[in-house]
Amino acid sequence: MKSRITLNEQSSDNHWLIENVRWIDPKAGTDRVGRLHIVDGAIGGMDTLDGDLPKNINCYDGTGLIGGPGWIDLATELGEPGREEDETLETGLKSALAGGFTSVVSSANTLPAIDTPASVQFIQQKAARTALAKVHVLGCVSKGRGGEELAEIGSLVEAGVVALSDAPSPIDSNALLKRALEYCSMFDKVILDHPEVTSLSYRGVMHEDMTQLILGLAPMPAESEDLATSRDIRLVEATGGRLHLLGISTAGSVELCRRAKSREEPLTVGISIANLHCIDEQLRSFDSNCKINPPMRSQIHVDACREGLADGTIDIISTGHRPCSLEKKMQELDAAPFGMVGLETAVGQIVTHVIQPGLLNWIGVFQKMSSRPASLLKIPGGSLAKGQPADLVLINPIERWTVDAPRMMTKAYNTPLHGTDLSGRAIATFVNGFLKFQST
Amino acid sequence: MDFTAEISSGVAPSWRHRHLLGVEDLTGEEITLVLDLAEALQKATDAGRTKLSLLKGRTIANLFFENSTRTRNSFSLAAKRLGADTVEFSSSGSSVSKGETFIDTAKTIEAMGVDAVVVRHATPGTPHLLSRHLEGSIVNAGDGPHEHPTQGLLDLCTIRQQRGSLKGLTVALVGDIAHSRTARSNIWGLLKLGAKPIVCGPATLVSKRWEQLGVEVAHSLDAILPRCDVLNLLRIQFERQSTRPFPSVHEYALLYAMTNERMLRSKQDILIMAPGPINRGVELTPEVADGPHSVILKQVTNGIAIRMAVLWLLLGQKENGL
Numbered sequence A: 001m002k003s004r005i006t007l008n009e010q011s012s013d014n015h016w017l018i019e020n021v022r023w024i025d026p027k028a029g030t031d032r033v034g035r036l037h038i039v040d041g042a043i044g045g046m047d048t049l050d051g052d053l054p055k056n057i058n059c060y061d062g063t064g065l066i067g068g069p070g071w072i073d074l075a076t077e078l079g080e081p082g083r084e085e086d087e088t089l090e091t092g093l094k095s096a097l098a099g100g101f102t103s104v105v106s107s108a109n110t111l112p113a114i115d116t117p118a119s120v121q122f123i124q125q126k127a128a129r130t131a132l133a134k135v136h137v138l139g140c141v142s143k144g145r146g147g148e149e150l151a152e153i154g155s156l157v158e159a160g161v162v163a164l165s166d167a168p169s170p171i172d173s174n175a176l177l178k179r180a181l182e183y184c185s186m187f188d189k190v191i192l193d194h195p196e197v198t199s200l201s202y203r204g205v206m207h208e209d210m211t212q213l214i215l216g217l218a219p220m221p222a223e224s225e226d227l228a229t230s231r232d233i234r235l236v237e238a239t240g241g242r243l244h245l246l247g248i249s250t251a252g253s254v255e256l257c258r259r260a261k262s263r264e265e266p267l268t269v270g271i272s273i274a275n276l277h278c279i280d281e282q283l284r285s286f287d288s289n290c291k292i293n294p295p296m297r298s299q300i301h302v303d304a305c306r307e308g309l310a311d312g313t314i315d316i317i318s319t320g321h322r323p324c325s326l327e328k329k330m331q332e333l334d335a336a337p338f339g340m341v342g343l344e345t346a347v348g349q350i351v352t353h354v355i356q357p358g359l360l361n362w363i364g365v366f367q368k369m370s371s372r373p374a375s376l377l378k379i380p381g382g383s384l385a386k387g388q389p390a391d392l393v394l395i396n397p398i399e400r401w402t403v404d405a406p407r408m409m410t411k412a413y414n415t416p417l418h419g420t421d422l423s424g425r426a427i428a429t430f431v432n433g434f435l436k437f438q439s440t
Numbered sequence B: 001m002d003f004t005a006e007i008s009s010g011v012a013p014s015w016r017h018r019h020l021l022g023v024e025d026l027t028g029e030e031i032t033l034v035l036d037l038a039e040a041l042q043k044a045t046d047a048g049r050t051k052l053s054l055l056k057g058r059t060i061a062n063l064f065f066e067n068s069t070r071t072r073n074s075f076s077l078a079a080k081r082l083g084a085d086t087v088e089f090s091s092s093g094s095s096v097s098k099g100e101t102f103i104d105t106a107k108t109i110e111a112m113g114v115d116a117v118v119v120r121h122a123t124p125g126t127p128h129l130l131s132r133h134l135e136g137s138i139v140n141a142g143d144g145p146h147e148h149p150t151q152g153l154l155d156l157c158t159i160r161q162q163r164g165s166l167k168g169l170t171v172a173l174v175g176d177i178a179h180s181r182t183a184r185s186n187i188w189g190l191l192k193l194g195a196k197p198i199v200c201g202p203a204t205l206v207s208k209r210w211e212q213l214g215v216e217v218a219h220s221l222d223a224i225l226p227r228c229d230v231l232n233l234l235r236i237q238f239e240r241q242s243t244r245p246f247p248s249v250h251e252y253a254l255l256y257a258m259t260n261e262r263m264l265r266s267k268q269d270i271l272i273m274a275p276g277p278i279n280r281g282v283e284l285t286p287e288v289a290d291g292p293h294s295v296i297l298k299q300v301t302n303g304i305a306i307r308m309a310v311l312w313l314l315l316g317q318k319e320n321g322l
Helices: A089-098 A117-130 A153-159 A174-185 A210-215 A222-239 A251-262 A280-285 A299-310 A346-355 A362-377 B003-014 B028-046 B070-081 B102-111 B126-133 B149-163 B181-192 B208-213 B221-227 B249-256 B260-264 B296-319
Strands: A016-025 A030-039 A042-046 A058-061 A066-069 A071-076 A101-106 A134-139 A163-165 A191-193 A243-245 A267-272 A316-318 A392-402 A421-431 A434-438 B059-064 B085-090 B116-121 B137-143 B170-174 B196-200 B216-218 B230-233 B271-273
Touching: A016 A362, A016 A392, A030 A362, A066 A362, A071 A089, A071 A316, A071 A362, A089 A101, A089 A117, A089 A421, A089 A434, A101 A392, A101 A421, A117 A134, A117 A153, A134 A153, A153 A174, A174 A191, A174 A222, A210 A280, A210 B208, A222 A243, A222 A251, A222 A267, A251 A267, A251 A299, A267 A299, A316 A362, A346 A362, A346 A392, A346 A421, B003 B028, B028 B149, B028 B181, B028 B296, B059 B070, B059 B102, B070 B085, B070 B116, B070 B137, B070 B149, B070 B296, B085 B102, B102 B116, B102 B126, B116 B126, B116 B296, B126 B137, B137 B149, B137 B296, B149 B181, B149 B271, B149 B296, B170 B181, B170 B221, B181 B196, B181 B208, B196 B221, B208 B216, B216 B221, B221 B260, B271 B296
Parallel strands: A016 A058, A016 A066, A071 A101, A101 A134, A134 A163, A163 A191, A191 A243, A243 A267, A267 A316, B059 B085, B059 B116, B116 B137, B170 B196, B170 B230, B196 B216, B230 B271
Antiparallel strands: A016 A030, A030 A042, A066 A392, A392 A421, A421 A434
């Protein structure tokens, strides 16, 4: 195949003219074929006349590709510090780039947890040294994610955290969440909560329904999530604090959020891609890679979530990227940790399960993957406006490929999607105008 | 025709499984095949051929990660009566606490040259996991609350032995259905052989969802008692319950224990079964356990025959080039 790239020896590495791409700008709501140029790592503009382009510029022929602002993933687990057997910043960020993500928001559930300015700086500095995708840091809501007393949120904000979260643990204590919402409002920071009442899902392995009844695995009932969602909404209402539900997965949650949003509560709602298409019956394989949290629910819940995505109840899609080393996942189901990796399969999952069935158009997808996460966290990105950092993804929307888990960039490659066919793949990822990833 | 040839010619061709992971995976014909073979093997051993040589030279490992005496001994005896050697492995505590993954433990045992692994584990799906990692045959001897296929088969065997057929019989499984692997294996078997299963117990342990499989759900033993041909009284699995599903053992016994008084309100030919170990005074009173309707010890005897049949079906076939 002819190379898409024509390098100009005189050009800086972050000067590009990307042509013949169907560009999606979720913020402007535009979807049109054209060319976009990058100067000094920033977006220079769309369809600029030849005469107005810099003289020396690299060219990328994006015929057949869809392009837009780079995707942003929330609460991504990157392993460092303390869980390097699962992922490192380097492997995690390479995985992000290969998946079309130009920014990831690192989860605070490291060892130790991100509850001090020093730990925030550790991630910021180490991530910067990798010079791969951008990392924004989440800080803990509670000290050590213990769920008891508030972490030093003011200091964490000062150190640069973009939001606060104890995820993947829920904030079980009602009093703590109320206090955290009040306290965070001083800094205008959002809390990302994983909705789950753990006393109802104690030791649970999978969604409670017929499949669970037959398999005899410990149940995680839908009402465990519904109650937490309901509580979170009520506390948002009471405090006026900002809260993002990190991953909902039940019909009950969707309906509660739909109603809350009709009252214009300051609430945003997220979902993990897996909960848009994976169902509890997959646990019949007893594959520990299907043990995720929120769990794969039954079809009725998946359908409700898909409806919630289509009607705008759900604002943000995240990958739920949670790498777990092979030796951890090789354990029996009770002992195996929750989680699946998701960065590198995200485009394929979205095209196959969201675009192709007509759930969202491409503008909708780029909103959920890019502009909404950016506006939630008030970070740059999510737009093709002139002057924005040139964080871009180019996607081949029709490439069929088979997931080959061990060949992925992520260090642990725990995914129930191994061996499945997906349509759509990230072809090139630019960060600050530098071509950081291209598909081979 | 000698015994080996006799049973080989009759049953082997229709058996297609390498592992026995659950009764759910078997067809009604396959279940009947196991029961027939068990009866034949029992006759053979009763006739003085207590030790057969059907599996001579084969080694079977008992890999028990959960306490068990009866099932383990039953499998051991079954293997020995077929002429196989056995190796015993048991471990309290999880594989994690031992610092070795469960699969590594199993692989180690297999590397000692075993042809089949009989496995019991507290987690559903563990035998399935092993079946993907080991070369030999896997027999599920109980995986958490999921399945205990040989127990299910021996229960079916016992009922058939007493009644000739299961078709149309009303069989109540009473007790802790939620945590019972025996219940699940029985339900599949009873449905496939045309019996009418009822699950009966406190609403906290008996889900309405069972109705979706065509199983009757009841919470009052007294209400269903006059209709039952068989009662299978399941043990309360105190160790698997995270929160107590009923107020007290006393109250449980009041509502669900099979007593002499309840026997009087039962069908005259009712069969009383229990997979054991039994909690006397909780699921049933000693008078009932030891009474004329009880087939609890016959279940134990049949257990060996069923396990012989299963081991032979899984391992004997290779010798026949199948």
